[in-house]
Amino acid sequence: MPTWLAFALLALTFAAVATWVSRRLLDTPVGWVRSLLISLVVFSLSIPLVLWMLEQSHVWTGGKFVVALPIAAVIVALVFGWVFAIVVVVIVVSEFLVPTRPLRNPILVIRDAIRRRDRARRYAQILVIASRHGIGLYQNRSRGYSDELPDALLGAINEAGVTFVKLGQVLSSREDVLPPQFIRALSTLQMDSTPIPWTEAESAIRHELKRPLDEVFASVDQTPMAAASVAQVHTATLLNGKRVVIKIQRPRARAQVTTDLDILERLAADAERRTEWARDYGARALAAEFARALREELDYRVEAANTEMLRGAIDRSKSPPLNIPTVYGDLSTSRMLVLERADGIPFSRLTPDALPPEAAHAVVDGVVDSVFEQIAVRGVFHADLHAGNLILAEDQTVTLIDFGAVGVLERSVRRLLAPLLVAIANDDDVSATDIVLLLCAPASGGSVEQTALQHDIGAILTRIANAQVGENVFSALIDVMRQHRLAVPPSLLLVFRTLISLEGSLRRLVPDYDMVGRGLSRAPHIALQLASPRVLALGLQAQSAIAAEQLRRLPRRIEAITQSLQDGTFQVRVRALESADDRRWVDSILGDVTATIVGVALVATGFFLAVSDVGPAMTDGVRVFSFLGSVLGLGGMLLLLRSLSGAFRRRAQ
Structure with missing residues (x-):
């Protein structure tokens, strides 16, 4: 068999075994491709070092083993064990720096890409609108803004569309968040907008009815009586002669609102990570509540x-x-x-x-x-x-x-x-x-x-x-x-x-x-x-029923407590560790601490044995105590790596 082919087979075998053992040892979803590549690279780079160590140990000379085969096999296994430890160290470091992410559904990837494109386009529109109204230029060193900023913000919100108008209307009611100047400006926001053409409105109404308009309405006024950014209203008459209004949602309103809400929720989350005031006011919770309310408002049911x-x-x-x-x-x-x-x-x-x-x-x-x-x-x-x-x-x-x-x-x-x-x-x-x-x-x-x-x-x-x-x-x-x-x-x-x-x-x-x-x-x-007497009577009845039920159960509870005290079985349960998840968390920490202590002890013991120059010799260059020290050090290193992996897992959670 050619040497290069043997080397390739050995490298692939080592990489496969090292990858499988690493994943089992680390107990983390490390990617197979990453682990195989790391194992192959480390193995290839370590071969010259392995051969040098075997020559220095008088195990391998002139291209052949010069000691008994069992001893050579044991020493080679130890050397490759340390190579494996290096592989695991590199895998752990790479996982810490760039965590493995599972492969995603292609449909979700495409959908997220479309959403990112829509967000980027909308970001650009918002920045252009803000720049057009001069937001960011009105600065005041004493207050952080000038008297012109509220009016500039009002104009930008009106131009930005339905989501920002709605947000402005909500913020106009938050006197606990914004200064009075902004509250007064935002209180003037209106939802008036240019109406969509009748052909577009008629198509939307017909789509919702699932039938022609003349099967439901005797007449529909093509000129809307009101138009807003989300919907417009048309007067109509039913076939039975009753006068009604039709509130029809603009066809593209929901898509724009969805993109804007995605942007607002991301901005709120980023603000909470970066600023203290956003955390104090709960920016993410406010954005989530606003998004929920606006999505409900888009659902006319x-x-x-x-x-x-x-x-x-x-x-x-x-x-x-x-x-x-x-x-x-x-x-x-x-x-x-x-x-x-x-x-x-x-x-x-x-x-x-x-x-x-x-x-x-x-x-x-x-x-x-x-x-x-x-x-x-x-x-x-x-x-x-x-x-x-x-x-x-x-x-x-x-x-x-x-x-x-x-x-x-x-x-x-x-x-x-x-x-x-x-x-x-x-x-x-x-x-x-x-x-x-x-x-x-x-x-x-x-x-x-x-x-x-x-x-x-x-x-x-x-x-x-x-x-x-x-x-x-x-x-x-x-x-x-x-x-x-x-x-x-x-x-x-x-x-x-x-x-x-x-x-x-x-x-x-x-x-x-x-x-x-x-x-x-x-x-x-x-x-x-x-x-009222009825309300008070009902409230008293409910409270009395609760009190009566508690009193009915009280003697049995007292009897159970006194009996357990008499039998010496009285226990106090700590609710902090009551759930299985809490206990598993504590067990994992205790296990990692124990493994760390044992690993450090093994590495320290192995180091002192490895540098010792006493004891019987296995080969001309390797003593038994040095060999045992290397084995103990390898075991301690693997324990430390497992503890480190557990810490990384808890950090990710």
């Missing part, structure tokens, strides 16, 4: 469900009812909504002389009473009460539209919200402060100076009590919470923001309307509804 949920809450209300349009569920899909047309004039188009003063006050009082009851009693409320979403009919009733954003306030918060309203109405700063501290925890685990907080809240309540037209107490409370770094629950923040928006809408009809005063005057009525 969610909006239809929100509409019915709010209708149920209003039907059970004891305040003057607000009208909710009927949803035609059999004609609605995830991208199209067909609902009853609300006749009347939006509050955005009203003027102060639209109604006589008494009638105007009656209308806005009814809206406030209903909304406050929705929030504080029912816990379900329209969360986007800007002037365009309130419609005043000829009979002076009010209809709500656009239910993409509906807030849900849990009962535990509602139980505190009603007393907070009562405390504000009574100018009780002590109670109001206590309730605020129950509702809001200090941000980032800090502490709150309660005396200073009470002083600031008391100043607000005093101003509210003595002003002829009260300022918006909810906006003032948000400012105080922000100054004292209190983490406001998102649901409560949404309530405050909704009421702030509602006040602006109602003042279109009554310019000097005191919504806060009207709402606070209803606080005792709301508190009575929450504390």
Whole structure:
């Protein structure tokens, strides 16, 4: 057999065995290709060194073994064992520097490549828009920005499209995050947009209906009554003569939103890794919540469900009812909504002389009473009460539209919200402060100076009590919470923001309307509804049942404890290591620590034996103690490598 062929077969055999043993020893998903290549390279480079060592040990001379074959085989095995150890070291180092990644599904690879292309294209568009509006040029050394930056940001967001407009609208309600200048600028964001051509809208409607339009509608107005970045609305008449509106989603809106949300979530994650403020405010959680809400808003089935949920809450209300349009569920899909047309004039188009003063006050009082009851009693409320979403009919009733954003306030918060309203109405700063501290925890685990907080809240309540037209107490409370770094629950923040928006809408009809005063005057009525005899009786019944069940089980538990104490079998379980995963984690660490200690001991012992020059000789150049030291050192090295691999695995997890 030719020498080169024998060498190649030996190299391949060594590489295959070394790769298999390395993967088993390291217990990590190291790639076969990488391990084979490393084994072949190390083996090829180590052959001259191996031959030199065998010659120095007087085992191999002149191209042949000069000692007994068993002794030669043992020494050669030891030498190649050290070569194998070098292979494992190189594999571990390469795995640490460039971890092995599993082969991915080609379809997923192509899809991710398309997404990266879309993200890159969108990044470029956003950078061009930001540059066009001069964002980044408006700097101020004292504050970090100039007075022109909020307006520049507003223009850039309007041009960037639906996702960023929606994000701006959400951020306009986060007084705890942004300065007042930015809040005022973002509060003016609108979703108006250029409508898509009728041919494109008709094609989208027909696609959702799965049939021609004339099989469902007697007529459809080709000119949209409203157009936004996500959808546009057309008026229509059903075959039975009922007047409806069709809310159809723009065909390309969802794709753009998907790309933008991907970008926002990546930017939030990167910001949390790099900046402390992003970690303090939970940028990733905020981005994830915004993405979830916007994806739901793109699914009109969610909006239809929100509409019915709010209708149920209003039907059970004891305040003057607000009208909710009927949803035609059999004609609605995830991208199209067909609902009853609300006749009347939006509050955005009203003027102060639209109604006589008494009638105007009656209308806005009814809206406030209903909304406050929705929030504080029912816990379900329209969360986007800007002037365009309130419609005043000829009979002076009010209809709500656009239910993409509906807030849900849990009962535990509602139980505190009603007393907070009562405390504000009574100018009780002590109670109001206590309730605020129950509702809001200090941000980032800090502490709150309660005396200073009470002083600031008391100043607000005093101003509210003595002003002829009260300022918006909810906006003032948000400012105080922000100054004292209190983490406001998102649901409560949404309530405050909704009421702030509602006040602006109602003042279109009554310019000097005191919504806060009207709402606070209803606080005792709301508190009575929450504390009605029926509610108290049901709550008492539930708590009594729980207490009774606990009392029923108490004697048996006491008996079990006393019996175990008497038998000497009483045990205390540590929950920190209760799960199997926790125990395996501790076992792995203890095993690696033990292997490390033994490995270090073996390497140290092997070193001292290997350098010793005493003891019987195996060959002219190798003594038995030196040989045993090399064996012990090799075993210790392999143990250390396994411990190091375990540390790498835990780091990756």
